[in-house]
Amino acid sequence: MEWLRNSLIVLSVMPVLPFVLVYFIAALSGMDKRRALLLAMDVTTVFLLFSVSALFNNLFHSGFGFYLFLLFVLLAAGFIGGAQNRLKGRLDGKRLLRAVWRLGFVVMSSGYVLFMVVGMVKYILQKM
Numbered sequence: 282m283e284w285l286r287n288s289l290i291v292l293s294v295m296p297v298l299p300f301v302l303v304y305f306i307a308a309l310s311g312m313d314k315r316r317a318l319l320l321a322m323d324v325t326t327v328f329l330l331f332s333v334s335a336l337f338n339n340l341f342h343s344g345f346g347f348y349l350f351l352l353f354v355l356l357a358a359g360f361i362g363g364a365q366n367r368l369k370g371r372l373d374g375k376r377l378l379r380a381v382w383r384l385g386f387v388v389m390s391s392g393y394v395l396f397m398v399v400g401m402v403k404y405i406l407q408k409m
Contacts, residue, residue: 292328293328293331293332293335294332296325296328296329296332296393299321299324299325299328300321300322300324300325301321303317303320303321303324303325304317304318304320304321307320307321319383322383322386323382323383323386325386326382326383326385326386326389329385329386329389329390329392329393330347330350330385330389331347332389332393333346333350333389333392333393333396334346334347334349334350336392336393336396336397336400337349337350337392337396339400340396340399340400340403350385350389353385353388354381354385357381357384357385358377358378358381361377361380361381361384362377365377
């Protein structure tokens with residue numbers, strides 16, 4: 282069980298690794314490149330959620346990071362679901378979940394890069 286815990290920690294700290302692993306495994310197994318990319322995005326979103334919330338908590342000395350991102354996900358689901366209801370007259374849960382999940386990937390990837398850069402700059406400036 283310890284190796285599983287350590288593996289999850291490493292994959293959460295460096296969410297680029299699960300993205301690359303899933304993409305290459307899916308592509309090598311015969312899946313077309315677009316579907317492999319989307320699968321890699323879906324799997325990596327879980328690791329990005331934990332990583333970005335931990336970076337947020339570390340940078341701002343808070344314990345609210347996970348809940349803040351959960352709030353953003355719920356708000357995005359509400360906005361996208363409302364737009365879907367206005368445009369089509371009904372709510373398609375599968376498409377809504379997929380849209381929110383992939384939007385979360387894009388936002389959290391940006392947040393990961395931003396928080397990593399800010400964290401490294403903050404660390405370097407503290408050591409000077």
